[in-house]
Amino acid sequence: MGFEGYHRDAWNRHGNAPQEVFEELPAGRDLAETGKHLAAWGALVAHVAGEHLGRWSEGIALLDTIAADERFAEAEAARRSLHRSRAALLIGAGDRAGADAVVAENLDDAWPEASSQIRVWTTATTALAMQGEIDKATALFQEALKASAYGPDAKDPASRALAISGNNLAMDLEDLSGRSPAQDALMILAARTSRTWWAVAGDATNVLLADVRVASSLLAAGNASDALPFAEAASRGSEAEGTLAGYRIQAMLVLGKARQGVGDAQGAAAAVAKADEAFTHLPEAYRAYYESQIEALRADLMGG
Numbered sequence: 001m002g003f004e005g006y007h008r009d010a011w012n013r014h015g016n017a018p019q020e021v022f023e024e025l026p027a028g029r030d031l032a033e034t035g036k037h038l039a040a041w042g043a044l045v046a047h048v049a050g051e052h053l054g055r056w057s058e059g060i061a062l063l064d065t066i067a068a069d070e071r072f073a074e075a076e077a078a079r080r081s082l083h084r085s086r087a088a089l090l091i092g093a094g095d096r097a098g099a100d101a102v103v104a105e106n107l108d109d110a111w112p113e114a115s116s117q118i119r120v121w122t123t124a125t126t127a128l129a130m131q132g133e134i135d136k137a138t139a140l141f142q143e144a145l146k147a148s149a150y151g152p153d154a155k156d157p158a159s160r161a162l163a164i165s166g167n168n169l170a171m172d173l174e175d176l177s178g179r180s181p182a183q184d185a186l187m188i189l190a191a192r193t194s195r196t197w198w199a200v201a202g203d204a205t206n207v208l209l210a211d212v213r214v215a216s217s218l219l220a221a222g223n224a225s226d227a228l229p230f231a232e233a234a235s236r237g238s239e240a241e242g243t244l245a246g247y248r249i250q251a252m253l254v255l256g257k258a259r260q261g262v263g264d265a266q267g268a269a270a271a272v273a274k275a276d277e278a279f280t281h282l283p284e285a286y287r288a289y290y291e292s293q294i295e296a297l298r299a300d301l302m303g304g
Contacts, residue, residue: 224261
């Protein structure tokens with residue numbers, strides 16, 4: 001197996017088997033042929049060791065094994081990416097001063113200093129949140145938002161970092177059972193941040209899905225009235241020609257739930273009917289997944 005095959009397989013398996021993927025990391029490193037491969041491997045290390053396992057020091061030690069690797073000789077951007085992954089793990093390990101020094105020594109000189117900082121801080125935020133460090137995660141995420149005041153444009157990697165990390169953090173928190181008020185607050189902040197920055201860095205589909213995410217997060221926190229405008233915006237966005245049926249269904253599901261939440265049973269039923277219509281255009285491979293969600297909402301509307 002070459003590096004690309006290993007890397008793809010590791011990302012596919014890491015959610016269900018993070019410990020197994022972690023143990024395979026040294027073997028994956030040895031498959032890397034280029035600096036770009038090493039940077040991609042470093043991002044995997046930071047994600048699995050940090051967000052999934054909280055094994056900060058062990059992750060840092062793995063990254064240290066390639067910090068001066070000759071494969072970075074002609075790949076300066078990849079080398080900087082590797083050090084951003086290392087800085088994110090240093091933050092998780094409690095060494096903020098060390099992390100800041102690493103970032104300062106490895107700035108992406110194509111963009112303002114804050115761009116590099118944001119990319120590290122958003123990565124570390126999700127890892128801290130998934131390891132239960134909600135107060136630290138929230139404070140760090142707010143630092144990233146404050147740093148974005150310089151106005152990253154669509155080409156600046158910081159804008160996509162805020163959009164993607166916000167979305168992923170909101171999804172991860174929504175999946176948790178028994179969330180605390182602090183987790184709810186961070187979930188909603190992350191979803192709103194994703195919506196803001198996809199409007200800068202993404203296209204109409206990204207914005208549609210970001211509206212779905214904000215509506216879903218607000219619904220998960222029990223706030224249907226605030227969720228409804230985002231669900232309605234997602235519904236409008238899903239009417240665009242060429243929108244995939246699955247995205248249309250996602251929009252209709254959050255719209256149905258939001259309308260149900262504000263006491264509009266007729267509007268909720270209409271949203272389910274539109275989801276049913278979109279379902280007829282779904283490829284067979286996706287039908288089981290969406291059918292269960294549509295039927296769950298239908299049963300809820302019927303009091304079942």
